[in-house]
Amino acid sequence: MTTDTHPKRAAVVNADGWTIGGIAKGAGMIAPDMATMLAFITTDVVADARLLQGILSEVVSHTFNAITIDGDTSTNDTVLAFANGASGVTPDVEQFSSALLAVCRSLAEQIVADGEGATKFVRVRVTGAAYEEDARRAARTVAESLLVKTALYGGDPNWGRIAAALGYSHVEGSLDRMTISIGGYELFSSGEPVASDAHAQARVALKDASQVTILCDLGAGDAFAEVLTTDLSPSYVSLNAKYET
Amino acid sequence: MTTDTHPKRAAVVNADGWTIGGIAKGAGMIAPDMATMLAFITTDVVADARLLQGILSEVVSHTFNAITIDGDTSTNDTVLAFANGASGVTPDVEQFSSALLAVCRSLAEQIVADGEGATKFVRVRVTGAAYEEDARRAARTVAESLLVKTALYGGDPNWGRIAAALGYSHVEGSLDRMTISIGGYELFSSGEPVASDAHAQARVALKDASQVTILCDLGAGDAFAEVLTTDLSPSYVSLNAKYET
Numbered sequence: 450m451t452t453d454t455h456p457k458r459a460a461v462v463n464a465d466g467w468t469i470g471g472i473a474k475g476a477g478m479i480a481p482d483m484a485t486m487l488a489f490i491t492t493d494v495v496a497d498a499r500l501l502q503g504i505l506s507e508v509v510s511h512t513f514n515a516i517t518i519d520g521d522t523s524t525n526d527t528v529l530a531f532a533n534g535a536s537g538v539t540p541d542v543e544q545f546s547s548a549l550l551a552v553c554r555s556l557a558e559q560i561v562a563d564g565e566g567a568t569k570f571v572r573v574r575v576t577g578a579a580y581e582e583d584a585r586r587a588a589r590t591v592a593e594s595l596l597v598k599t600a601l602y603g604g605d606p607n608w609g610r611i612a613a614a615l616g617y618s619h620v621e622g623s624l625d626r627m628t629i630s631i632g633g634y635e636l637f638s639s640g641e642p643v644a645s646d647a648h649a650q651a652r653v654a655l656k657d658a659s660q661v662t663i664l665c666d667l668g669a670g671d672a673f674a675e676v677l678t679t680d681l682s683p684s685y686v687s688l689n690a691k692y693e694t
Numbered sequence: 695m696t697t698d699t700h701p702k703r704a705a706v707v708n709a710d711g712w713t714i715g716g717i718a719k720g721a722g723m724i725a726p727d728m729a730t731m732l733a734f735i736t737t738d739v740v741a742d743a744r745l746l747q748g749i750l751s752e753v754v755s756h757t758f759n760a761i762t763i764d765g766d767t768s769t770n771d772t773v774l775a776f777a778n779g780a781s782g783v784t785p786d787v788e789q790f791s792s793a794l795l796a797v798c799r800s801l802a803e804q805i806v807a808d809g810e811g812a813t814k815f816v817r818v819r820v821t822g823a824a825y826e827e828d829a830r831r832a833a834r835t836v837a838e839s840l841l842v843k844t845a846l847y848g849g850d851p852n853w854g855r856i857a858a859a860l861g862y863s864h865v866e867g868s869l870d871r872m873t874i875s876i877g878g879y880e881l882f883s884s885g886e887p888v889a890s891d892a893h894a895q896a897r898v899a900l901k902d903a904s905q906v907t908i909l910c911d912l913g914a915g916d917a918f919a920e921v922l923t924t925d926l927s928p929s930y931v932s933l934n935a936k937y938e939t
Binding site: 519520521522523593594595596599600602603605606607608609610613614617648652681682683685686687689690691692693694 | 764765766767768838839840841844845847848850851852853854855858859862893897926927928930931932934935936937938939
């Protein structure tokens, strides 16, 4: 990965006359050779610093803090937002929040898409959780499972490894209400593998897919969360084994 | 890995006339193709089931539950101990506990040594922690860091990745009292990289080592813990990517 060849940029222009722009750098969480995540967001709105920080923190929890390449958090991850007021417009808070969310989401997705050694961009979406915290933990556990990530690299729609990761994430839910889909194919439903050719179709679809969505419904409530990640390839290992301090 | 070619056995014969034997199966925590960890321990002591369970639980927390290959917990991990009383001896509890610990430690080490795709057996020892729970969490975080594991595979004595993992494990400790050694070479001491040729020597030693010990002192107390793991090689990825459901 070189940032030169993968610039990460996003912007929203609002009809009221204000703009948000952002740039980011990624995408392994590596210290100290630093493909550290850095993101800088600028806007010309008139905004109180505390209000801006509050909105940014909320947005970050759903974007930059909802991505994982290898589970290794860098000590240097940084997201900064600057508002200079040049537009003279004090924006509608809801419009501004959703514009900031769009910019951060786009940057977070671009960081993941540029993950070290990645061959697939993976969206892990957990629904039906009892609590949002459960949904986030379950999604992150699936996203960081080496067995799930290697199966995705191999193009195997291995719902068993996903179910195992959901299990050891220790969130509320029961197997007999659990549903797992990979790439749009439902492979596990209400505690049973789906008896159809969905599995064979999912394998064909997965083989050449550069983007995959994993949907898991825990059947325990209404909360949901999404974590973005990548598959794990031998070249991730080589890249990070070759580096010398 | 095939268990046929890597039998995992351990036994202790006590002078009072009793014996403990154990066998295990490993070593990726993979469901459902099952390199699942299974261990069975037999003994001919006379023992109350509740006492035996109590001793076993304590021993397991320091042995089988202190190993990690890939962080993926199987739903099927099982350790069972059977006592048939055939020796007629009610053992000294302390002697029995330490014999059981020896058997379980040996089996746990044999499981790690047979880890999928592993080229190095790695002992992560954290000392100077404020609490044992902190020591365990810090050791496990280092042991499960993909960046640490790939550096070990590459033979790079990368204390920076270890320090980063200790940092994001969020245990008590401060950088200016932290010490990190790899393979017996102190590379980081009291918040500073050690200014000597230790780093170059550690690299040479690491290159061909099949066993590595990582020592981390947090400088925050007297508690300690050890977690056993392996490096991460491209062949771990290939092995687990090739498997098809």
